Amino acid sequence: MLSLKLAIKNLLGAGLRTWLNVIALSFAFVLIIFYNGMIDGWNRQSKRDTIDWESGKGQFWHPEYDRYDPYTIEDSHAPLSREILEEIEKKNLAPVLVSQATAYPQGRSIGVTIFGIDPKQTILKLPTATLPASNGTDYAIIGKSMAESANLSVGDNLLIRWRDKNGTFDAREIQIASIFKCDVPIVDKGKIYIAIETLQEMLGMENEATLLVTGEGFEFRELNGWVFKDNDFLLADMEKIIQSKKVSGSILQALLLIIALIAIFDTQVLSIFRRQKEIGTYIALGLTRAQVVGIFTVEGAAHSLLAILLGSAYGIPLFLWLNRTGIAMGYAEDMEFDLPLAEVIYPYYSIRLIIITVIIVIITATIVSYMPARKISKMKPTEALKGKLQ
Amino acid sequence: MENSSIIKIEKLIKRFSVGKSEFTALNDLSLTVERGEFLGLVGPSGSGKTTLLNIIGSLDTPSQGKVTVIDQSIASLSHKQSAKLRNRHIGFIFQTYNLLPVYTVYENVEFALLLQKLSSSVRHKSVMDALEWVGLTDKVKSKPSMLSGGECQRVAIARSMVKRPEIVLADEPTANLDSKNSHHILQTMKDLNKELNTTFIFATHDEKVMKYLNRKISLEDGQIVKDEIIQHSKN
Structure with missing residues (x-):
């Protein structure tokens, strides 16, 4: 709890640098939910339409x-x-x-x-x-x-x-x-x-x-x-096509997430080199090296918490609006897809989707924060106190 | 208050690797410090003052010899034990204050207490007492960037004293301060030394500090060349 409190304070104190990372990560967070929500919405709508128009209850x-x-x-x-x-x-x-x-x-x-x-x-x-x-x-x-x-x-x-x-x-x-x-x-x-x-x-x-x-x-x-x-059989092919679309979409999402995580990694590396005096001070005040590593790891990971909060601030109204108005796809005149494609798709954001995305963002941000923070455990506190590069 | 030895150093040697060769910063140094002393380590740059402070503060370890601080042998302490020693018993004051820039004055002082898991009311009282000692109760919400050098160093003193440590190690505490602020800081520390019987050890070559010391140890090339007890006339 102490680490989290310190981390949030340090993050907010870092100003624009923090917010740039948080904005990038929140964008990835919102986009992952948006894309998957759209695919899930399409999936549900396609199934419903196919049931209504073709397969009935089996x-x-x-x-x-x-x-x-x-x-x-x-x-x-x-x-x-x-x-x-x-x-x-x-x-x-x-x-x-x-x-x-x-x-x-x-x-x-x-x-x-x-x-x-x-x-x-x-x-x-x-x-x-x-x-x-x-x-x-x-x-x-x-x-x-x-x-x-x-x-x-x-x-x-x-x-x-x-x-x-x-x-x-x-x-x-x-x-x-x-x-x-x-x-x-x-x-x-x-x-x-x-x-x-x-x-x-x-x-x-x-x-x-x-x-x-x-x-x-x-x-x-x-x-x-x-x-x-039954409909599991009748809709199986459609399910497979939608899943394959989800996989191809996840490549784009992974790239976006990686870009955001690289920004956090970069910030953490820079931060650890720039804040050696602070690290030395923490140790002089009685923190163990592991605790300092913890503070810096939590600090990097806290980017993800802020990103989730920021993403929720603009994502929730956006998702609610999209959920109400839907996303216009136009009528598929030539029906190139073998999938049902409604003129308007209503994205579906499940609790499971949101929880999984939150966990992915937090875990990945924590890992990229921990990697540079490990260096702290090898620092000499006497050199760190002087702010000398090690 | 009864005096007893709080630091015992026997035949201390500290060597550093410099490229392929070695540099001896402290050479066969022995010293005993009594509880409640107001002691200065003086000497030119490179004489070993800061190295000695770092070892006493368990930020560094001896290459040879024995250093006992509050009955604990520095060389045998684990990372966790030395962190505990620093957190409970030792306060540090640095030349460049080393305040945490994103925290307020109050939070900087409170920081050391957070690790001791005290209740917020106990912490609050301790922090306000410490800030009162240094005369900064009106600056609790200020950030270090809003303070003068003298005020920053007073915050650093409050931070080092808030946990009522037995030893305060101050490395060139007045080097960045003007004369007026230096005297103010030193008088504050002297008062705390008298009031709480805290042992103060300074590394300094600032002449202004000398007249406050009651013991002055001169170092040269990592060795003690002079150990003087200074008697001040009571005024």
Whole structure:
């Protein structure tokens, strides 16, 4: 406690030199929290969006289905049992039938995946309610990114060709009923959503589905003939991508922290050489060398405490403001990322993140302060009292 | 108060390495100092005054010989023990005051007591008593940079005396002071010597100090060449 009190006094007494170091370190401290908070916020938002738009509370897959292997789609369908139909009726499950197809917008051909989905479902945020019932014309909804890449607008007709359950090619024109805006690329890019009954009829797979999305009300149990995939599985790839972004970001943070720590190290080295007389005086007054090393180490480490206080002074209002207003990212028109990227990201600052960052800053500042302070233990007090360089 | 020996030095030799050769700063020096003495070590630069003070103050160790301060052999003390000896029993006064620049007068004086883990009320009383001895109670909140040289040295005296040490070692305490301040400082120390029976040992070649001493030891080339008891007439 005495060391800390002395250290803070010495630091404040050192004036501008202290504050330059403290400002640099506080900047690193705030930036580390800001960056990680933004990544965590993005992570949470991406997960939430993906759950809301695509995965629900988990999915039951046909055993053959592999979303990364288009060749499995053809055989991944099974009839819906009475038990499942009852859950669908209660809106606890949303059946989805998946098929590969080719679309021909303005004479071009593009590979698409057609999702047949219940227009009455409420589990996913997909605006399936905007799908009109077939009246001789079949309707589809698509995402904004898909609409832009295929140059489609509401009311446009789109020719699609597919193979039914017997492998026979068939083709039909569908009309774009609405275009939705969604932050989740895998829901939008190359996807066409039509009523499940329409797709079942097109494929000759009446009352069949590829997967079942579960909703809040579904009481979990095994469904015979279906394999449950929880969100840990469904969101695993996204988690990995976000973690890799965190790692690459940490290099920048480490560099910034190192610059701040070098400034502290430099100050400590200079301080120990300039303040030899003071060191000698401490020893003459009865401090042991270890205590003097302690004072100088704590003094260097106290930079981190001041940096945390200063960083909190401008960081907390900044973070609160960002938390309220979010950080505008703009709409990812071309959806270059495979990650959901909302137009506004709301950073998330967890207690864990803040505590870990505080500990890192304090420990690293203490280490770089201790290294030069060790020299004190080798000083001759008689020479130190004269202020002679040793 | 009864006198008894507080420092015993027997055949002290102190050598320093200077490049590849050695320099003998103190050469076969023997000395006994009684409690309550007001003693001056005088002699030209390089005669060994400061070296002797440093060894008595356990800031340095003898190369040979035996130095006993308050019944403790300096050579056999660990770092911790010598720090304790300095903190409890020895006060230092330096030519350049060596005040801690970021602390106030009060905090500078209080510093030595902080290590003794006394309560803040006891510390406060001791600090104010010490500042009263040196006449600086009106400067408690001043920083050393706001004080004159004489005032700084009075703070240094208060700092050395606040813990009521048995020995005060003063290395050229008046060298940076004008005549008026020097006499003021010396009179203060003399008063404390009488009042508290503290042993004062000066390293000095300042003539102004001489008339306050009651013992003068002249050093030359690390040896005692003269040891005089000075009788002052009472006024």
